[in-house]
Amino acid sequence: MKQTRQIKLGPYILGSGNPVRVQSMCNTDTRDAAATIAQINLLENAGCEINRVAVPDMQAAQTLGAIKKATAAPLVADIHFDYKLALEAVKQGVDKIRINPGNIGGAANVKEVVKACADAGIPIRIGVNAGSLKALKDFAGRPNWPDEKWAGTMAAEALSEANLLEQLNFKNYLVSLKSDNLERTCLAAEKFAAQTDIPQHIGLTEAGSFLAGAVKSSIAMARLLKQGIGATIRVSLTEHPAMQVRAAYEILKALHLRQFGPEIISCPTCGRCRADVAGNVKKLEELIYADKNLLKKAHGKKIAIMGCAVNGPGEARDADFGIAGGEAEGLWFERGVPGPKIPQDLWIKRLIEEIEK
Ligand code: SF4
Incomplete structure (x- = not known):
């Protein structure tokens, strides 16, 4: 070096x-x-x-x-x-x-x-x-x-x-x-x-x-x-x-040289997807990177937004928490363990709440 x-x-x-x-x-x-x-x-x-x-x-x-x-x-x-x-x-x-x-x-x-x-x-x-x-x-x-x-x-x-x-x-x-x-x-x-x-x-x-x-x-x-x-x-x-x-x-x-903000993982989507993954990821990133305090709280957190519940929670098992998309709602999960269902229009609100904890 x-x-x-x-x-x-x-x-x-x-x-x-x-x-x-x-x-x-x-x-x-x-x-x-x-x-x-x-x-x-x-x-x-x-x-x-x-x-x-x-x-x-x-x-x-x-x-x-x-x-x-x-x-x-x-x-x-x-x-x-x-x-x-x-x-x-x-x-x-x-x-x-x-x-x-x-x-x-x-x-x-x-x-x-x-x-x-x-x-x-x-x-x-x-x-x-x-x-x-x-x-x-x-x-x-x-x-x-x-x-x-x-x-x-x-x-x-x-x-x-x-x-x-x-x-x-x-x-x-x-x-x-x-x-x-x-x-x-x-x-x-x-x-x-x-x-x-x-x-x-x-x-x-x-x-x-x-x-x-x-x-x-x-x-x-x-x-x-x-x-x-x-x-x-x-x-x-x-x-x-x-x-x-x-x-x-x-x-x-x-490169593992700095830690900064969250790691947001999201799937590329495929024919199984019935959710707006790209729109939700964009919105979440915009909100986090426009707010110094939220950014600080999100630091080091691994957050997933996945397109479906078939593979989502399992593939994003490494995430601290996240949502796997469904028809009009999504499945909440934490460290690969499924939780309650959340309407799609409340995904961002729920994710922000979790970041702020
Ligand atoms: S998580 Fe579901 S929607 Fe996303 S790429 Fe995998 S199978 Fe397709």
């Missing part, structure tokens, strides 16, 4: 031996403090532990203080091109800066940002994306490189940018190496990890729609996390950021 150094972000220690933390990014206009605060609160209810916001201009940077004051989880300012935005973000009290040292105008600017972060005691993430590599400057289009070459170039640029920070004796940083290509992203992260003990934020970028992106991200993250690579993760999907948080936890839960 890859061992990395540890860094501090708000209340968290990140790196080897610590929980992999879940991050998402707001898609609100950061200049609209009320909308951004509302979305961050929603993300926090869904379990988001680190929130990133885009800082495209000075007005956005100057709004960060108000956002920070009204939210609890560490706030990360995502900055490109203008180092002065990073300096303002630090002044506004953010918990971390995400920059690409290669695009903020040279060593002197990087030095100023690093000094400001060091003085404030906050970390930096160096984000290297395949689409904005310095090596691409010489190409009119996209070079026809094999994945190995893409990955090697990404890792080399990340190392060179990390060296800028090391030369300034700044150690409180992570690095991310992202692309939309699974193999390139994993190879780049592996190559980087083989050469340093710097912790990484991992994920694909522009991974795609909910299903395609979640599948691709799961494969990539499982490969890296199993090697001990990845201190924080973001599942980048063309979907509401709260769903990105949900997907991240499902990956960590499946």
Whole structure:
């Protein structure tokens, strides 16, 4: 297993031996403090532990203080091109800066940002994306490189940018190496990890729609996390950021790296099914993930919603409790033992009651 150094972000220690933390990014206009605060609160209810916001201009940077004051989880300012935005973000009290040292105008600017972060005691993430590599400057289009070459170039640029920070004796940083290509992203992260003990934020970028992106991200993250690579993760999907948080936890839960929320098991349904399994599962998940307290109470519980009583209770014998569908009602069961029948329109109410016990 890859061992990395540890860094501090708000209340968290990140790196080897610590929980992999879940991050998402707001898609609100950061200049609209009320909308951004509302979305961050929603993300926090869904379990988001680190929130990133885009800082495209000075007005956005100057709004960060108000956002920070009204939210609890560490706030990360995502900055490109203008180092002065990073300096303002630090002044506004953010918990971390995400920059690409290669695009903020040279060593002197990087030095100023690093000094400001060091003085404030906050970390930096160096984000290297395949689409904005310095090596691409010489190409009119996209070079026809094999994945190995893409990955090697990404890792080399990340190392060179990390060296800028090391030369300034700044150690409180992570690095991310992202692309939309699974193999390139994993190879780049592996190559980087083989050469340093710097912790990484991992994920694909522009991974795609909910299903395609979640599948691709799961494969990539499982490969890296199993090697001990990845201190924080973001599942980048063309979907509401709260769903990105949900997907991240499902990956960590499946890998037994984190426990979070309930495990809801449900059957795919077949010709025996006379119940709305999909609708009930969706409704239950929506209610749980919109309510911080309910989510906390559901933590660690295995809940089943099955399509029929023929196989349902038996197949879901591992569940703490659940319902197996019938014509207009369902059979309640706890640890495989059948209980009373419940009308279909009361399933959700009964399941919530049990979660709240
Ligand atoms: S639990 Fe019943 S409805 Fe669901 S897949 Fe199995 S047999 Fe079909």
